[in-house]
Amino acid sequence: MGARLTEYDGLGVRLKAYEGRPAAVTGAGKDPVNAPMIRHWCEAMGDTSPAYRGPDAIAPPTMLQAWTMGGLLGHEGRTGAYDELLGLLDESGCTSVVATDCEQEYLRPLRPGDEVTFDAVIESVSDRKTTKLGTGYFVTTRMDVRVDGEPAGTHRFRILKYAPARRKPPKRRPRPVVNRDNAGFWEGVAGHRLLIQRCTGCGTLRHPWLPGCNACGCLDWDTVEASGAGTVYSHVVMHHPPFPAFEPPYAVGLIELAEGVRMVSNVVGVPYDKVRIGLPVRVEFRTYEDEEGALVLTVFRVVEGEG
Template identity: 75%
Template sequence: MGGSDGSPGARGAGEFFQRLKAYEGRPTGTVGVGKDPVNLPMIRHWCEAMGDANPAYDGPDAVAPPTMLQAWTMSGLSRHTDRSSAYDELSGLLDDAGYTSVVATDCEQEYLRPLRPGDEITFDAVIESVSERKTTKLGTGHFVTTRMDIRANEEPAGTHRFRILKYAPARRPPKGERPRPVINRDNAGFWAGVADHRLLIQRCGGCGTLRFPWLPGCNGCGSAQWDAVESCGVGTVFSYVVMHHPPFPAFDPPYAVALIELAEGVRIVSNVVGVPCDEVRIGMPVRLEFLRVDGELELPVFAPVQGVAGGVG
């Protein structure tokens, strides 16, 4: 008999797991070729998106940020033509057993040499491991890890491991409280400001650079000294997504999650409220508000500025 989530029953679980394990070591792609060589325009776009102004990533002796390792292997909408069917077969096997949902859990990267403009990228990918059945808060399923070995001009350049959970969703309880933010010594000052209806931004005590989110040290000069300045609360929508699925008990989709560029020059992830989701636009002027979501928790959110070009008339 099968489990209540459609997964194999106890007697069939061992056999099913062995079928999954048979995919370990099977390639998902061999001698893949990066669509473009390492190049300065892509490095520049990456650094602008990440807000990383490290001088090592610019100029005639530039190297690529190490965390771009996987970016040079991505295929875009056209996909790579050297893919094998192994990963799709494994995914279909899990789907048929009731593990129809998927979530990316983590990735690991190992860097063997810097990547420089002009490097030609090739790579191999393999299904490295499939876990035994695990039960998580999301549901019950199997973790699948793929490993990509990346070469630059035929020299080993790094390894990228990517892990997902294919799972059968757990039954959700009725709508409850919003999840609580994790407050620690690095961000306690920010949440103390929220409690006072103030949006505080860290300022480096060494170079004066403003930073958000709050961090224990400065990415620019490395100083651990800092103070905080209060944002004026005015900004624009830099980017956004509208969340429809998966539903979470404490939320009512659809809702807009936006990257807000504050007037001070830093960006914060928050919700856009007070306007239908389909009316949110990049460049929309917004202002800070504080939204009480239950008896104990308030959050900083942003609403359109009425009567301003790009806002709601």
């Protein structure tokens, strides 16, 4: 492989020289494992497991990375190797980045009061790859997390650093991915009905649509038609990247319906910079025509005179 890279990809040879180099040494979590962060995480995820509450609480295993984050100021134990690697990629034209996946292994539960330490290493740099986004390299880092010197978990994080592909912008609005699990929802939207799944085992409402109930595991369900009323639970304003079917900036909201479930949709009816948490909204069905036919999508319009 070394000979092939030398012949065809001199940059790849330089990048692979970073494999095995440390990205962080004797890093330490800025905060010990603590109940407030666990509570915020569980509220955001809608996780009501009793294992994460009370005097014998443990932290959700998927919070593993949260205890190692350095915030805007970073960590003192960080080395320059990772920044050098990304700098080489930037200089080569691979200026865009997207996180592709992560893998976590949990070796022991973390409990409030635990002081987390970690080391990180540049585990691998792939050969040059061509994807729909563009051509670039997958970079994987591995972080080993410890408490009192005892291994607690491993976190692998993989990104793609790439040079964006030049492509003709699509002329039509992107269509949602419809599968057997969510087809009923989109059939309802096409008929100007906002349908919510309801578990027939325990009555829990859920969105997005799923094949089974997260609360009780039952696979049987029916639907209820939402009133369409809701409030803005959270929102972001999209400025970039530009896309021919959209005109940035525009507001995308996490809408809490009156029935209690939440869904993501555009917020319309007021300027993007006037959208606020708590604004009352109501669903609106919009039809878009293109060469593939009519496409019906939902947006949420701010209710005038309220909020």
